[in-house]
Amino acid sequence: MNFDPRLHKQVAEHPYxxxxxTISGAHLYGFPSPDSDFDLRGVHVLPLRNVVGMVPGEETVEKSGIHDGLEIDLVTHDARKFFELMLKKNGYVLEQLLSPLVIHTTPEHAELKALATGCVTRHHAHHYLGFAATQWKLFRKEDPPHVKPLLYVYRVLLTGIHLMRSGEVEANLVHLNETAKLPYIPELIARKTGGPEKGRLEQADLAFHQREYERLTAQLEEAYAGSSLPEAASGAAEMNELLVRIRLQQ
Known part of the structure; x- marks a missing residue:
């Protein structure tokens, strides 16, 4: 894929x-607005002296704001922290790792993606249920409500359902809806991508979306109950070996 050179510049200027x-956020989810920022996510490697010495390095690097005319939200974690997150029921890091919108990659990135399959468990359903509940509260809090949090509700519920059934991490709502076939999703995406003036819903729509939220939440809970995914993540030993090799290569 061809990306704006200014994104590559942000990566090149990273201190580690x-x-x-990769790109996450609305661009990954399939509904970026004209004014959407670019959510850059990744893994950095701290110098060995910061790992073994008394002066710690930055486990997490964050950078946000307007840079070269682009609104950037960059967050990277040191390899050890990211690997630990992979072994927990954290859907965010798996989505970032497996994002097809790749700005920078290495052979170690490919190795890590190969290990990601073993990190998927049935308990990732709790991550998506919790995120959907948070976004639903945000949606209901506004008057009139914004489309954005509602799209996030549908995106995470469908991602969770798909993950429980297939073991595959899919974060793009357009792709997910090819299977789910929810007829209202294209219109909601069109509202979100059409700009702020189209980004709100009428109050009359609330009862319908309340029912859909409850229906899909129940569907995810059922998918969790019937999932054949493992109870716990695997691959910790392989990640440890990869981390040691990465550190010693410095």
Whole structure:
């Protein structure tokens, strides 16, 4: 894929070597607005002296604001922290790792993606249920309500359902809806991508979306109950070996 060179510049200016940098957020989810910022996510490698010495390095690097005319929200974690998050029921890091919108990659990125399959468990359903509940509260809090949090509700519920059934991490709502076939999703996406003036819903729509939220939440809970995914993540030993190799290569 061809990306704006200014995104590559942000990666090149990172203070530490990167294993990978990908695009997350609305661009990954399939509904970026004209004014959407670019959510850059990735893994950096702290210098060995910061790992073994008394002066710690930055486990997490964050950078946000307007840079070269682009609104950027960049967050990277040191390899050890990111690997630990992979072994927990954290859907965010798996989505970032497996994002097809790749700004920077390395052979170690490919190795890590191969290990991601073993990190998927049935308990990732709790991550998506919790995120959907938070976004639903945000949606209901506004008057009139914004489309954005509602799209996030549908995106995470469908991602969770798909993950429980297939073991595959899919974060793009357009792709997810090819299977789910929810007829209202294209219109909601069109509202979100059409700009702020189209980004709100009429109150009359609330009862319908309340029913859909409850229906899909129940569907995710059922998918969790019937999932054949493992109870716990695997691959910790392989990640440890990869981390040691990465550190010693410095």
């Amino acid at each position: 070597p990167l294993l990978f940098a």
